[in-house]
Amino acid sequence: MEFRTSSFTRRSFAGLLGLAGLGGAASALGPNTSTKANQEPASPPAHDMEMGAASAATAPSDQPSADEMDRMHEAGMRLFPARTEGLGGQPLAYEMDGDVKVFQLTCKVVKWEFEPGKFMDAWTYNGVVPGPEIRATEGDKVRIYVKNELPQSTGVHWHGLMLPNSMDGVPFMTQPPIKPGGSFTYEFQLREGNAGAHMYHAHHNSAFQVTNGLLGPFIVDPKDRSTRPKHDREYTLVLNDGPIGGFSINGKSFPATHPLTAKKGETILIRYMNEGLMIHPMHLHGMPMTVFAQDGYMLPQPYMCDTLNIAPGQRFEVLVHATEPGTWAFHCHILSHAESEHGMFGMVTALIVEP
Numbered sequence: 001m002e003f004r005t006s007s008f009t010r011r012s013f014a015g016l017l018g019l020a021g022l023g024g025a026a027s028a029l030g031p032n033t034s035t036k037a038n039q040e041p042a043s044p045p046a047h048d049m050e051m052g053a054a055s056a057a058t059a060p061s062d063q064p065s066a067d068e069m070d071r072m073h074e075a076g077m078r079l080f081p082a083r084t085e086g087l088g089g090q091p092l093a094y095e096m097d098g099d100v101k102v103f104q105l106t107c108k109v110v111k112w113e114f115e116p117g118k119f120m121d122a123w124t125y126n127g128v129v130p131g132p133e134i135r136a137t138e139g140d141k142v143r144i145y146v147k148n149e150l151p152q153s154t155g156v157h158w159h160g161l162m163l164p165n166s167m168d169g170v171p172f173m174t175q176p177p178i179k180p181g182g183s184f185t186y187e188f189q190l191r192e193g194n195a196g197a198h199m200y201h202a203h204h205n206s207a208f209q210v211t212n213g214l215l216g217p218f219i220v221d222p223k224d225r226s227t228r229p230k231h232d233r234e235y236t237l238v239l240n241d242g243p244i245g246g247f248s249i250n251g252k253s254f255p256a257t258h259p260l261t262a263k264k265g266e267t268i269l270i271r272y273m274n275e276g277l278m279i280h281p282m283h284l285h286g287m288p289m290t291v292f293a294q295d296g297y298m299l300p301q302p303y304m305c306d307t308l309n310i311a312p313g314q315r316f317e318v319l320v321h322a323t324e325p326g327t328w329a330f331h332c333h334i335l336s337h338a339e340s341e342h343g344m345f346g347m348v349t350a351l352i353v354e355p
């Protein structure tokens with residue numbers, strides 16, 4: 001995963017908002033009140049007037065006042081992208097042992113800041129959520145040492161990879177569990193035809209261990225790069241809906257999510273990975289997505305969409321041509337995963353296209 005936004009600061013986001021005007025950002029998120037007012041009939045029929053007046057005056061009793069709600073929405077937006085400790089999904093360094101790429105993963109519980117000032121005990125690979133990005137090329141031999149410092153046994157499943165059964169990481173089905181304090185060495189060759197966006201995650205008490213953070217991206221590059229579309233930037237978005245940050249993208253919840261950035265005219269590759277327990281239809285405002293691969297496999301015919309439903313375990317790879325400058329909302333369209341009366345939260349980020 002490449003976070004080319006790491007130098008991106010709140011200040012530059014505020015600057016962009018300034019350029020576009022906050023109204024510009026707001027209009028990307030939904031119709032504003034004046035638009036709605038314009039759509040209402042100028043002279044409603046007389047028998048409707050009383051009812052209309054009554055409904056305008058009576059807000060739902062469990063909702064804050066309009067001004068209070070607007071203040072909360074604006075405050076959250078102004079914090080974005082909020083700085084938090086810890087950044088997951090960064091490339092994992094390896095050492096060569098002969099012709100084998102050797103990676104090290106340590107499973108451990110750490111305090112993880114998923115929203116500004118909000119910490120949880122995360123179950124992690126190498127202390128980060130998502131775990132570091134393991135990356136290699138078709139045909140490579142890889143060895144991964146897994147050390148378990150958790151209070152529970154675990155096992156690591158290499159989700160999407162074709163490998164010998166004994167390396168599949170399912171305790172009591174293909175291997176003994178990795179006990180607390182224990183370790184296990186996985187070793188296999190990445191097969192040709194198995195390139196693309198894959199994952200690794202716990203396969204023991206997994207509804208707890210994975211949603212608490214034991215997950216990460218495993219990217220297999222094709223041996224022949226010409227078999228995949230060219231792009232200028234790439235982002236991996238790992239979706240999760242567990243205790244760590246609730247609805248999260250790469251281990252963070254809005255406003256601590258990282259925006260994606262591009263310069264006008266660039267093509268960006270986005271890899272989606274759903275490690276959660278629910279579906280998440282991801283919706284990008286402003287520009288369509290061209291879906292070209294599912295679960296690593298090239299589609300016979302790429303297709304375009306603006307909302308892509310991603311089920312647990314699925315990965316999709318899409319291209320976005322950054323043609324429209326501005327700050328574009330980018331969020332899960334199950335709206336209760338993204339926005340409440342307090343403002344945006346959870347699975348929300350933005351694509352910022354610089355002119």
Ligand SMILES: [Cu+2]
Binds near residue numbers: 280332333334337
């Ligand atoms: Cu969702």
